[in-house]
Amino acid sequence: MARHTFVPNTYHTTIGQHKPVLHVMPGDSVSTTTVDARGFDQNDKQVADRGNPMTGPFFIDGAEPGDTLVVVFNRIRPNRTRGFTSPRIAPIVLDPGFAVTHADGVDHCDWDVDAASGSARLVEPRAQISRLALPIAPMIGCFGVAPPGGQAISTATSSTHGGNMDYRRFGEGITVYLPVFVPGALFHLGDGHAVQGDGEIVGTGIEISMDVTFTVDLIRGQTISWPRAETDEHLMTVGNARPLDQCVQHATTEMIKWLQNEYALDPLSTHSLLGQAVEYELGNMYDPAYTMVCKLQKSLVDAICADPRG
Amino acid sequence: MARHTFVPNTYHTTIGQHKPVLHVMPGDSVSTTTVDARGFDQNDKQVADRGNPMTGPFFIDGAEPGDTLVVVFNRIRPNRTRGFTSPRIAPIVLDPGFAVTHADGVDHCDWDVDAASGSARLVEPRAQISRLALPIAPMIGCFGVAPPGGQAISTATSSTHGGNMDYRRFGEGITVYLPVFVPGALFHLGDGHAVQGDGEIVGTGIEISMDVTFTVDLIRGQTISWPRAETDEHLMTVGNARPLDQCVQHATTEMIKWLQNEYALDPLSTHSLLGQAVEYELGNMYDPAYTMVCKLQKSLVDAICADPRG
Amino acid sequence: MARHTFVPNTYHTTIGQHKPVLHVMPGDSVSTTTVDARGFDQNDKQVADRGNPMTGPFFIDGAEPGDTLVVVFNRIRPNRTRGFTSPRIAPIVLDPGFAVTHADGVDHCDWDVDAASGSARLVEPRAQISRLALPIAPMIGCFGVAPPGGQAISTATSSTHGGNMDYRRFGEGITVYLPVFVPGALFHLGDGHAVQGDGEIVGTGIEISMDVTFTVDLIRGQTISWPRAETDEHLMTVGNARPLDQCVQHATTEMIKWLQNEYALDPLSTHSLLGQAVEYELGNMYDPAYTMVCKLQKSLVDAICADPRG
């Protein structure tokens, strides 16, 4: 149960079998930092290439293909006061040919981020939105493990290994589960957002460097097909693909497997509970692979399964 | 501001230019009933064909093409105690070829719906879910106005005129806005659900007949492209299409028009606010046209627009 | 086996249960005319509303729901010399946000169509394409039967009943099969194109009025799910939906049913023949529903099935 502090000095814009930066044991915690999507660190100094440079990878001792890696994001905090966003909603989320009006000559926006008060403000007095102190909710946009088959997958996209999912609930306190494809799992993380709307429809959240503390664990011999996550209130499964319909297919299938395999829910209860209580939320609808999340209230599952996971 | 009570005796499984059952004035309220998706009424007696039979249409005096019809759902209450669901998650929301397990020989499920206590219970003691008193949230699955061009659109699907959207927030208290395509608008409604998960992934909510009271109004000369809705907390715009990506495109485009035309929000604020604060929710992912809803917190808009709609 | 000549004077921009204009018997032929997509006839006079106005519907005596209507397009010939196209490729077939260059101020294009020589020429000397005598291949863009459930479906789109499929092979000599949903089938046709590229990506072929002769027949008791077609060389099945993936799913499923039900092909042969010999072609990728066609060479099927349809 060691607590590691790790100061990164290399970064990767693919998730793959890169040289591990640190070996950790199941149960260990790591406090580290992430740079922003363009590679700028807590001092607003560029230390990595743009394109969601990742901190890591971290080698989890004992992790083997077929296991599940557990990561708890204990703490995610902006470690500087200046963030940025893109000023343009992506054409892909608008009607084809819709001539949306942009602000002339604005190519990115700066925000003052106040982690203490928990709000952010656009630094552009001519825009009405600069009147607004927008509540922040820090999150990690991109994280994952080395994918199978020797692939090195761009941090611009996502798949079964995780990646650039940009889901708002991947914030402080969440537990995420990732399938392990290679020995040591090789966990990468980065692309922090002070806050972000669903879909990341401008192509950015409020991009900012972060202090992050996370704890790892392993579920040996439990093989999952897609990332899962859990809070005190919800079970969540993640599908990364295009179009969104396919994300829903992956996420729903994974949720059924979870309920039937780990909770031993009978078929009629599985179909009926999801049918009348399932929720879906949108991660990224900007990258080559989009993200949709299937959610279910744990209180409902607990009311049904006398002895969950028993 | 008349209060009408209307007892239906004809129903339609298309939304189109059917003979109006009642003329109402802007500001009037109507108390009526809807039958369930299979045409059964409050006495569990079949009085209409299956396939989401609609009550109506109601002719709103003065409504002309290019106007916006406003409908407030004042009251939506199950008027019997027995509802039903389908016991099977639709293949369309699962991985192609995924062999999901079903309950043998179950072809529909009955639920005891207790509107007073606000819960429903599956009537099948062998299923674990029968232990659960599922909180209900009554809603109208299908409503809309006569579409343009002389079309009669099946109540199995949806489009710009509304239709079978199956969105959980279309419950008591919501205000909906619909584009008017024909004189009198011709408002239809039906397909009540005691409760429903996102996506209506089993193809039903808890299907039940309802007592419904609604109030109509007109915004003359305001032309919208897709249904809109509003609660005390949120603005919402609705896209109905396939795949879900296209729903998002329609809904987001409509939200931009709303913010720019009705709230006079400047371009940079429009992009930045939606980019960092937009939410999306899933209506139906079962019908020929799916539904996604774009949502925005009104408190954020109000904080930005000193004099909204001024 | 009567030969009818029918001069239309009403047109419909939905396909539905409109009043029949002529009763015909299986085996009968009809020679009639169609107006262009904007409602202009052989004299370039507007006689109908724009939006693919249909000639018909024709009532086929004896056709009952569950039968298959057979239509042979014996003759499709432009009956005037002036056609038109749209000058702009639709944004929906281009990369989102791609700033395609258009010809300034051109809002439609005229073409000289010479049916005798079989070619068409753009009437715009400043465009390089005016040097080209483009070979024509006249076709019917939109045809179909009244859909089920009392629907009236816009001629801007397509579904199981046919509709605006805009498939280049729907030309002279083809035999098409349509599911019958209502007594008399109610066959509509129109929207002739002198020629058209795959996808109808500018939203038009060379739109022109036509002389059309067609022959009808019935296959009683044979129920099909989607339109089928046949030439001397090919079997074809049609899927109409969005996205294109779903069109492929419908068309492929229908082809399997054809091979297994009408040709009694064994499962391994069905999978293996389609796997190594199937072809797909694109109809419309412009309308609310797109069209893809699954094709198979009849010579291959004949080589396998000693006694096809025996």
Place this chain on the structure above:
Amino acid sequence: MARHTFVPNTYHTTIGQHKPVLHVMPGDSVSTTTVDARGFDQNDKQVADRGNPMTGPFFIDGAEPGDTLVVVFNRIRPNRTRGFTSPRIAPIVLDPGFAVTHADGVDHCDWDVDAASGSARLVEPRAQISRLALPIAPMIGCFGVAPPGGQAISTATSSTHGGNMDYRRFGEGITVYLPVFVPGALFHLGDGHAVQGDGEIVGTGIEISMDVTFTVDLIRGQTISWPRAETDEHLMTVGNARPLDQCVQHATTEMIKWLQNEYALDPLSTHSLLGQAVEYELGNMYDPAYTMVCKLQKSLVDAICADPRG
């Protein structure tokens, strides 16, 4: 203009920056071999892992990012007589939930491939298709160059760099153009098919090892966004993505760029020619990324552009 003979002894199931196996100059030809999709060579001996193992990569001297690599497939011939296919059409190309019948207990099919006579026959006398001598048309299913950003992309999929496109026209005589992302381009090839239907809907063509001769060249300073190809008759552009709609968008956009940049076609001619003469064909509809190809007859372009590429 050297002619190299290269005997491979390493293979890769990703396309990436692997160690080059041979350096070649623009103008050079290479005669080599490819193993089948499961890694079996001309002697039916497994020499590589399954999953489309690639021969190469070949380093093209002088190729720099921003150039275009030109590859002519001079010769593609099966070098053994036994091929195999999968016996099952993929669920992804069928209606969701459609219960297609399979041949019991058949898990792959053997074919006798006779390159001399140009035909193949299924080795399973109980299947009707074994009566058929299916004409073959040898092709390369998967080829491409190292992708940008340090990615290593699985040979199960495709993108801007090429990859597993499974397009039937990638056979003998075709010229392909690929964007160069890294010095030397790093050309990989493999996954030969004796023949294949559109879509590769069973997940295989007739998979077989091949003798391949190809010639490379460079177009320095010409940057393309997606693979292009050319025969005596056609220009072709390739889009690799999901859903098929997006493939069409990429391929059509690339064709417009080709016509406008390399042929200097004016805007109205570009839109009008594609609108009335474009063709689309389906590559793979089985992989994570599908493939659609935009085609245009060169005779039409030549008739318009007095001095093409002048």
